[in-house]
Amino acid sequence: MTGEQTRRRGAALEADILDAVWEELADVGYARLTMEGVAARARTGKQVLYRRWANRAELVKAALPHRTGFIVDQVPDTGELREDLLTLLRLMVERQRELGPDVIRGLLAEVTDLDPKVFGIMHDILLTLLQRAVKRGEIPTADLPRRAVTVPADLLRYEMVLSLDPVADATLVGIVDDVYLPLLAGHG
Amino acid sequence: MTGEQTRRRGAALEADILDAVWEELADVGYARLTMEGVAARARTGKQVLYRRWANRAELVKAALPHRTGFIVDQVPDTGELREDLLTLLRLMVERQRELGPDVIRGLLAEVTDLDPKVFGIMHDILLTLLQRAVKRGEIPTADLPRRAVTVPADLLRYEMVLSLDPVADATLVGIVDDVYLPLLAGHG
C-alpha cells in the first residue's frame, strides 16, 4: 500500500501545477479548463490550487509567464523598419498560437483588472523600433502621439480577439503596409 | 386558485423575454445573467427559453437588436469628415453604454461564430463617409485598402474590449486626429 514516496512542496510543486495548466490548455482549451482537471493532471488536490490562486483566471494568469518568454527580451533589430515590425508582430502571433486562441477571449471575460503595464511595454518597444528607423533615415520622425505609436499592436490584438485561429501572416503584412507605414508617412 | 388569466404566446411572449434580458443585463451584467434569472423576470419557465435559443449566448445575441437600432440607419452626414467620424464613433460608444461593457467581453468568450456581416457593414459606412469627403475635396481619394478604411472602427472596438467603462470621448478624438486623419493623409 505504498502509493506515494515523495511529496512535492513549494516552488517545485508550483512549477508542476503551472505545467499542468499549460498541458490542460493545449488539451481542452481555456473554456473547458477546470480546477479539478488541473489538479488531477498535476496529481494534487484542489486545495493546493486554492491555497495559491483565488480562481481559474488567476491560475491561468500565473501560468502564462511560466512558459512564454517576455517579448521585451526579443526586440527585433533587422536593420529595416518594415522587417522589424513584421518580426515583432510574428512574435506576438507565435505566443497566441502557443496558448491557443480561446485563452485570450476567456481571460478577457473573467479578468477585470487588466494590467496597463503590459500595454506600456509594447509602446516602448515600438518607439524603439521607430527611433532606430529615424537614425537610419527611413522615416523623418518618431515623435508621434502615443496612440499612433501603438497602432500595429492594437490592431493585431484586435484581430487576435476576433479570430479563433492564429492570425494569418497576410494580416500582419496588411497592418504594416496598408496602415502603419502610411500612417507614419502621414505624420512626417 | 386562479393565478393566471391570460397566457402569452409567440411574438408577444418573445418580446417580453427579450425585454427581460435587457433588464437583467442592466441589473446584474452579463457575467451573472442566468437562464433562470431571465425566465423568472419574464415570469415564464426555462423551457420556453430553450425552445427558442440553445444557450445564454444565443439568447443575448437575439436580445441585442431588440432594443438597439441599427447603426446603418443613422449614418452621420455633417458636411465635414472629422465630424462625421466622431459622430459615428460616438454612436458606437452609445450602444456600448446601453449594453454595459461586460457584455462584449462575455459574448466574445462564448460566441464562436462571429458574423462577418456585422463588420462588413461598418466598412461600407466608413467608405461612404470617405467618398463624400472626396466629393467635397477634403481628401484626395477614398481608394484605400479595406484594412485601412476600417481602422477607426477596429481601434474603437479594441478599446471597448479592453475597458470595462464606456470609452472616453478623448479616446475617440485621438483615434480620429492622431491616427485616422494622418493615415488618410499618408495614403493621399
Place this chain on the structure above:
DNA sequence: CCCCTTAGAGACGCTGCGTCTCTTATTTCT
C-alpha cells in the same frame, strides 16, 4: 527528534445548465 507547516485525498453544499414531464390555456382545423 519533535513540531509545524502543508500536501494529498476526498466529502460537502451550492449554483446553474440543459432535459424532461405534466397539466392546461389558446389556437387552428374541420
Place this chain on the structure above:
DNA sequence: AGAAATAAGAGACGCAGCGTCTCTAAGGGG
C-alpha cells in the same frame, strides 16, 4: 361549435464544476 394540435407555465431531475472544509500524514526546520 367542438376536437385536435400546439405551446405555455411549473417544477423536478441529473450533472458538472465551483469553492470550502476536514482529516491524515509527509518532510523540512529548529
